[in-house]
Amino acid sequence: MKLTGAQIFIECLKEQGADVIFGYPGGTVLPIYDELYNTTEIKHILTAHEQGATHAADGYARSTGKVGVVLATSGPGATNTVTGIATAYMDSVPLVVFTGQVPLPILGRSSFQEVDITSMTAPITKDNYIVKDVKKLAQTIREAFKNARSGRPGPVLVDIPKDVQMDTSEYEPAVIDTSNKRIEWGFHRDEWNQEALKRNLERAIEAINNAEKPLIYAGGGVIIAEACDELMTFAEKIKSPVACSLMGMGAFSQDHPFYTGLIGMHGTRASNRAASNCDLLIAIGARFSDRVVGNVKTFAANAKIIHIDIDPAEIGKNVFAHIPLCGHLKNVLSMLNERIDEKKLSSWNKQIDEWKGVFPPKFTYKHTLNPHYIIEKLSDLTKGEVIITTEVGQNQMWTAQSYVFKKPRTFISSGGLGTMGYGLGASIGACIANPDKRVINVAGDGSFRMNSTELVTISRYKLPIIQLVLNNHALGMVRQWQDLFYEKKFNSTKLGNDVDLMKLADAYGIKGIRITSDDEVEEKLQQALNMNEAVVVECIIDEREMVFPIVPPGASIQDALEE
The missing domain is CATH 3.40.50.970 (Thiamin diphosphate (ThDP)-binding fold, Pyr/PP domains)
Structure with a gap:
């Protein structure tokens, strides 16, 4: 026709x-x-x-x-x-x-x-x-x-x-396969053909079976490849602790005893020390970002590294991989799971548990409203059954540290580019795609201001999105760097209180709730969750609140500042 x-x-x-x-x-x-x-x-x-x-x-x-x-x-x-x-x-x-x-x-x-x-x-x-x-x-x-x-x-x-x-x-109509099937062996290049993968698979199996202190470093590729079940089977079979990158949040259930937390610049002591002391690091769908690795020379310096990824360009780009496995993660993990040995819990698992017990990432400036408490209470009230989007900065890191993500595709955030103003738009797309789930965007006031005009979209389509603004009247993460690394020269990072977010919400026909102390958090968050409509929840926090731990520029991840 x-x-x-x-x-x-x-x-x-x-x-x-x-x-x-x-x-x-x-x-x-x-x-x-x-x-x-x-x-x-x-x-x-x-x-x-x-x-x-x-x-x-x-x-x-x-x-x-x-x-x-x-x-x-x-x-x-x-x-x-x-x-x-x-x-x-x-x-x-x-x-x-x-x-x-x-x-x-x-x-x-x-x-x-x-x-x-x-x-x-x-x-x-x-x-x-x-x-x-x-x-x-x-x-x-x-x-x-x-x-x-x-x-x-x-x-x-x-x-x-x-x-x-x-x-x-x-125009001739066509029948399209819209499934997310991907070619089994990744990108077909001479150096990454089936024979190369099979050879390296044998080396990987031997390294995994012989490892005494393995660590799995899981990235966003696990979620993209829909390989979360295979990752769980893999970790449980070899009794390996699992650390996640920011994009890997939700790839491995965070209430699992093997989960050690975020790895890298704002990672937990357990994850960062595990990376520094393991004898085998198994990177799955991760790209060894500078925010994870810190000082490349000291990252996993004592470990043999297996890197599994569908993109050959990522393997060896940032960190040398002793055993590269280029292919679809779901397929590669399935092949490994069929052939690796079942292991028992060891002294390595005991050491990981000790590191986890010594340092939960909850350090905060002692003031009236604690950002970790807000996110923890949000996690408790929602039981991980909502979709969380975030902006970029302190709000993003507090969410990654304190919310318990149990399922893939429930944490949506800008990782590689670090785009302030991303979360509100992303929450709109997530809400329209998942009308049966509540969507909550966690923001700082700086990021929120950038694209707050998208409140009109939420209002127009009556989307029941909760906009949670952790308002410290500052560009929090940049201010934190000025405090720690630039002699407290706070230049252009104080935003002030010239914008009344409650009035802004009202201008768009959206309800507003303000929280000023810890004792209001549970009641008012529950109030927002009970409302089947859009709501802006503003939490007034102190500008001196910081994200800890933090790895100073150029430092090893095992040398993070913890308070």
Whole structure:
């Protein structure tokens, strides 16, 4: 059948199982919006800003494993998506971002709202395309979705000129496999073929069976690969402690006795000392970020390192891997689980328990409202059955340290890029994707101010999101660094109390609750949880509150400041 480019766009989204688009209209995407008006199968969510739309699609994708979809107009509409695209790229989140473009006859002439968005986003996408022929539109969209979800997931951008949306072409429907199946052996390169993996698998099995002090370092790749059950089996079989990166939160149930906590700059004593004293470090779906490793020369210096990842580019990039295993994590762990020896609890497990008992990460400035207490009480009241999104900074670290995450895809945060203003948009996407679950965004006042305009999206669609703001009237983490490492020169990090968050919430038609002391926390959090509507909960905390432990710049993770 013969369809316009805009109609082909809609049909291809239906093929891919995409039922939600997050976007903002503009001149160069009007043909698509005109067709969206005629369909009930795809829901369009209008955000306040294109960055918010991209973060919302990101939250949708992280909470479901599906591909998030964004639609923006050309020029500033397209450039407003860049931060969200980079956020998704750093954390391996599958997105397809569609941007409108000026018509082909005026392309490259500095036309109104024209920008070369494909060149701009080339370093932060898995691939991107500009479609200059309507006959290639369907093929390009199908390829973009396949690329976004396959192998190591990530964002893909498709730029569609306005006249291509209006041109006509024959369209042949296709049956698309929208499951998240990935090729068994990862990326097929000569040095990472099946024979190489099988050889290294034998070496890994021998190293695991002979290890006396193993440590599993689990990253976000475990969640992406849906390999959490295999990880649990693996850890329990070899009796290994498990430390998680920030992106790995929820990959291993945090109420399990083998869980040691966050690893790295703000990691627990148990995790960091385990990494420094283990004789075998098994990294699974993790990339040895600088925030985890600290001083590379001293990280796991006494250990043999097994690195399991689907992306060969990550293996050996930051830390040398003695035994590389490049493949799909679910498959590799299954193969290991079939062949490794069952172990017994040992003196190593006893040592880990002692480290866990000596130092729970609860140090805080003694004041009227304790951020750890707030997050712990939130964890107790929700029993891990909600989705938590966060902003970036102290709020993010307090949440990672004190909330007990038991399931994957319940902790959603910007890890690699560290995007302030991410959480509120992400909570919108997570809420729309999971209407049966309560979504709570934990924020600092600095991050919240950046994209607080997305409250209008929450209000418009009546989303029952709880916005929990830990308000210290400062850029808390930056202020903390100034306090500890810059001689207490507090430059441009005090925000003051010039914004009344209760009045701001009211302006958007959203209820507001303020907490000022520990004895109000449980009652008022429960009040917010009982409300089947949006609510802003503001917690007034002292600006001197800090996140501990913290590893000073250039230091080993075993030399963290603990108070």
